[in-house]
Every structure is written in C-alpha cells, then in structure tokens.
Amino acid sequence: MTGLIARLPLARTTLIIALSFLTLAFATNASAQPHRTAAPHVHAKVVKKKPASRKHKAVKHRRPRVKHHAVKRHAAPAPQRRAKRTNAARSGPAAKPRLLASCGYSPRAVRSLHSRAAYVLDVDSGTPLLARNARTVRPIASISKLMTAVVAREADRPLNGVLRVTARDRDTIKFTGSRLPIGTELSRRQMFHIALMSSENRAAAALSRDYPGGRAAFVKAMNREARRLGMRHTHFREPTGLSPHNVSTAEDLARLVGAAAQDPLIRYFSTDTSATVQAGDGELLYVNSDPLVRYGRLPIRLQKTGFINESGHGVVMRMHVKGRRETVVLLGAPTRAGVSSDAMKIHRWLACSIQ
Numbered sequence: 001m002t003g004l005i006a007r008l009p010l011a012r013t014t015l016i017i018a019l020s021f022l023t024l025a026f027a028t029n030a031s032a033q034p035h036r037t038a039a040p041h042v043h044a045k046v047v048k049k050k051p052a053s054r055k056h057k058a059v060k061h062r063r064p065r066v067k068h069h070a071v072k073r074h075a076a077p078a079p080q081r082r083a084k085r086t087n088a089a090r091s092g093p094a095a096k097p098r099l100l101a102s103c104g105y106s107p108r109a110v111r112s113l114h115s116r117a118a119y120v121l122d123v124d125s126g127t128p129l130l131a132r133n134a135r136t137v138r139p140i141a142s143i144s145k146l147m148t149a150v151v152a153r154e155a156d157r158p159l160n161g162v163l164r165v166t167a168r169d170r171d172t173i174k175f176t177g178s179r180l181p182i183g184t185e186l187s188r189r190q191m192f193h194i195a196l197m198s199s200e201n202r203a204a205a206a207l208s209r210d211y212p213g214g215r216a217a218f219v220k221a222m223n224r225e226a227r228r229l230g231m232r233h234t235h236f237r238e239p240t241g242l243s244p245h246n247v248s249t250a251e252d253l254a255r256l257v258g259a260a261a262q263d264p265l266i267r268y269f270s271t272d273t274s275a276t277v278q279a280g281d282g283e284l285l286y287v288n289s290d291p292l293v294r295y296g297r298l299p300i301r302l303q304k305t306g307f308i309n310e311s312g313h314g315v316v317m318r319m320h321v322k323g324r325r326e327t328v329v330l331l332g333a334p335t336r337a338g339v340s341s342d343a344m345k346i347h348r349w350l351a352c353s354i355q
Contacts, residue, residue, distance in 0.1 A: 119250035130349075146260050324350075
C-alpha cells in the first residue's frame with residue numbers, strides 16, 4: 001500500500017509532464033500551421049508584386065530604348081537610300097541618254113549619212129549622242145551668220161533704227177548678187193530677220209558695218225566671242241560666210257547654237273517661215289532657207305543653213321524631242337536634199353530612243 005502511495009506522486013508527475021509535452025506540442029503545431037499558411041501567402045504576394053514591377057519597369061525603360069535604337073539604325077539610313085534611288089531615277093536617263101539600235105541607229109547607219117560631219121548633243125544632260133568627224137575643221141558658209149547675229153545683238157543697237165545698204169555691202173568674194181538693191185533702207189529688226197531666215201548676205205554685211213568700230217571691229221568681236229564660248233577650232237574672216245576661211249567644227253558649232261538659243265529674237269527670226277520687206281518702190285517676199293522649217297516637218301526651235309562650194313550643204317539646229325532639247329549639226333552634204341534627209345533620219349532616231 002505504502003509502495004502504491006509512493007508511486008502515485010511519480011505517476012502524477014509523469015502524467016503532468018506528458019500533458020505538458022502534449023500541450024506544448026499542440027501549441028507548437030498550432031503556431032507552426034498558421035506560420036506555414038501565412039508564409040506562402042506572403043511569398044505569393046511578393047512574387048506577384050516583384051514580377052509585375054519588373055515587367056512594368058521593363059516596359060517603361062527598355063521599350064523606349066528599343067524604339068530609340070530602331071530610329072537610329074533603320075529610319076535614318078532609309079531616307080538616304082531612297083534619296084539615292086530617287087536621284088538615280090531622275091538623273092539616270094538624263095546623264096546617260098543614247099540612241100538605240102532598235103530604232104535604226106548604228107555605226108553603219110551613221111556612216112551612211114550624206115553629211116560628212118555630224119554631231120548630236122543632248123542639251124539637258126550635255127551628252128553627245130552621235131559624232132562623225134565632229135572635230136574636223138571645215139568651211140561653214142552662211143552658218144557664220146548665226147555668230148553675226150549673236151555679236152550684233154550684243155552691241156545692243158536699237159532694233160527700230162534704220163540701216164541703208166551701201167556699195168560696201170556688196171559681195172567681193174564670190175561676187176554673188178542680192179535681192180536688196182544698193183540704197184535700200186530697212187530697220188535693224190528687218191535686217192536681222194532676213195539675214196537669219198533667208199541668209200541675205202547684204203543684210204548681214206550691213207549689220208556688221210553698223211557695229212561700233214566698223215566691220216573690222218565686228219569680225220574681231222566674232223572671233224573673241226568664239227574664244228569665249230570655247231570654240232577652239234573656229235575662225236571668222238568676215239560676217240556673211242562667203243569666205244571659205246570661215247571655218248569651224250561640228251562640235252564647236254554646237255556651242256554656238258547653245259549661245260544663240262539664249263536669245264528669243266534669234267530663235268524667232270531663224271525659224272519664221274516668211275517675211276515681206278519694202279525695197280524701193282516694191283515689196284520683197286523672203287522665205288526660210290531651210291525646207292524643214294518652211295514646211296514644218298520637224299519641231300525646230302532654231303536653225304541656220306549654209307552653202308558654198310567649198311563647204312557643201314550644212315545646217316545647225318535646235319530641236320525639241322519629247323520635251324528634251326537636242327542640238328543637231330550637219331556639215332558637208334553634197335545636196336540640200338541630202339542634209340534634210342539626214343536631219344529627218346536623226347530626228348526619227350531621237351524620237352524612238354527617247355522614252
């Protein structure tokens with residue numbers, strides 16, 4: 001009995017200790033369970049906030065940077081490339097025009113021209129399209145009158161002023177006649193008109209004599225103007241072209257056409273078809289010396305024909321073909337029909353080749 005009583009306190013103590021451990025374990029488990037459930041919840045909140053904030057920051061900072069770099073790398077070079085393509089498209093045809101074989105042009109076709117010298121210049125690009133003996137020096141006959149008109153116009157004399165034809169205006173080189181009798185009085189405008197349109201020799205001679213310093217000073221001015229224009233192989237002896245010593249090349253004459261074409265009065269007078277002037281008691285009807293102008297066969301904006309035995313038949317002209325300015329020089333054809341045929345053939349080549 002005494003032993004049982006002695007064991008009871010120990011059992012109570014053991015029971016109390018066991019209950020204490022159970023209570024502590026329960027409390028620990030209870031406190032641990034909320035901590036576990038709370039911890040994932042708190043962590044989930046952190047995970048949700050951090051990626052969201054990172055993505056949001058990436059949108060704010062990285063995307064503008066990407067756009068900024070895209071502008072530098074792609075947008076800036078693109079206009080430069082477009083500009084180059086655009087310039088090539090615009091200047092290509094102008095820089096490299098050419099006559100096409102499919103249009104009938106060929107070296108053999110050029111050799112078959114009646115004219116011994118030929119030169120075609122695309123004015124808008126400065127490109128020679130055709131050249132045959134273009135640098136051969138030869139007499140140019142009345143094509144000289146184009147320079148006569150340029151120099152006389154530069155003198156800036158009143159166009160309404162009257163000039164009288166005198167004995168000094170007679171042809172003393174070929175001793176050709178003239179429809180203008182000695183003593184005829186015409187305005188400078190009329191003298192320009194019939195000298196360019198109909199190649200009237202006495203009209204050209206009167207204009208040169210009227211120059212300050214006289215005809216000698218006029219001829220010097222012609223040669224001075226030729227040098228200024230870069231006509232290195234050109235020389236003038238007198239203003240009408242009757243002298244075979246008035247010489248030039250097809251290439252040089254293209255420069256003269258360019259200078260003369262700047263003057264609207266020269267363009268008009270050289271391409272007018274006819275004009276009537278009063279000479280003495282009657283009227284004289286003059287027509288254009290170029291049948292291509294007279295009959296309107298080609299779109300010619302400026303022209304001048306020329307012929308003496310030493311030069312053969314020749315013509316210089318400025319044509320407009322499909323909106324382009326073309327200078328054509330033909331020299332040394334045996335007949336007038338031959339030089340006209342060459343001009344029409346070249347016009348066909350141009351009209352077909354220019355797109």
